[in-house]
Amino acid sequence: VLTLWPTGHGGIEARTGGNRGEHGAVVVCAGRDTARLARGVGLSLPVEPSLHGRVSFRARADAPRRVACLQDSGDDFGEPGTYGAPSPDRSSYSIGVGAETAARDDASVVSPRDLASVTDRATDYVRRALPALDPEPVAYRHCWVTSLPWHDDGIGVWEAEGAWFVAGGNLFKHAPALGRALAEAALEGTLDGDLEPAARLGEPRD
Numbered sequence: 001v002l003t004l005w006p007t008g009h010g011g012i013e014a015r016t017g018g019n020r021g022e023h024g025a026v027v028v029c030a031g032r033d034t035a036r037l038a039r040g041v042g043l044s045l046p047v048e049p050s051l052h053g054r055v056s057f058r059a060r061a062d063a064p065r066r067v068a069c070l071q072d073s074g075d076d077f078g079e080p081g082t083y084g085a086p087s088p089d090r091s092s093y094s095i096g097v098g099a100e101t102a103a104r105d106d107a108s109v110v111s112p113r114d115l116a117s118v119t120d121r122a123t124d125y126v127r128r129a130l131p132a133l134d135p136e137p138v139a140y141r142h143c144w145v146t147s148l149p150w151h152d153d154g155i156g157v158w159e160a161e162g163a164w165f166v167a168g169g170n171l172f173k174h175a176p177a178l179g180r181a182l183a184e185a186a187l188e189g190t191l192d193g194d195l196e197p198a199a200r201l202g203e204p205r206d
Helices: 033-039 112-129 171-188
Strands: 003-006 012-015 020-023 026-028 048-059 070-072 082-086 092-096 133-147 155-160 163-168
Touching (some): 026 033, 033 163, 048 112, 082 112, 092 112, 092 133, 155 171
Antiparallel strands (some): 012 020, 048 133, 070 082, 082 092, 155 163
16 A cells, blocks of 8 residues: 545545555554555554564474473563574574664665674573584564554554554564454444554553
């Protein structure tokens, strides 16, 4: 979708590279493009984009039948916030450290070399903490992070004239609940109050 806007008679028009369509309501969940599309209906979303990287490593030997995921919140190996997960066939393991590199609203990266530092730190972590993995990277996965000001995992939904825009971090982890709530919003015109930006869903509470 290149752009969308209210038609003025109760609909939303959307334009793509090869088509146009008019809809009674739309739900937008487009990652870093959500804020861009929201500007077409007069909304300014406080999305803070950044770029993250994960690195995959091969196991040194045949993996066991079951391989656990990893969540390292301690500082024993110098990287609190590190996480990891095995590939479906358990032949490799992906590691990401708790760091991103800053990006601008136009999706340009402030310091591209910082992204290399993020993935290099994952490699260094494997050398220190995971001897069952070969520390030579076999694959990289770079992905956008879209955070809201109140928390990296914050979620909010903005609405304007029948267009609903959902933004925040790690939205896929909440997809079933978000899908139901957003479908109801689009069909009935009402949104669960916990998803309204004023609720600041995901903000740590004392």
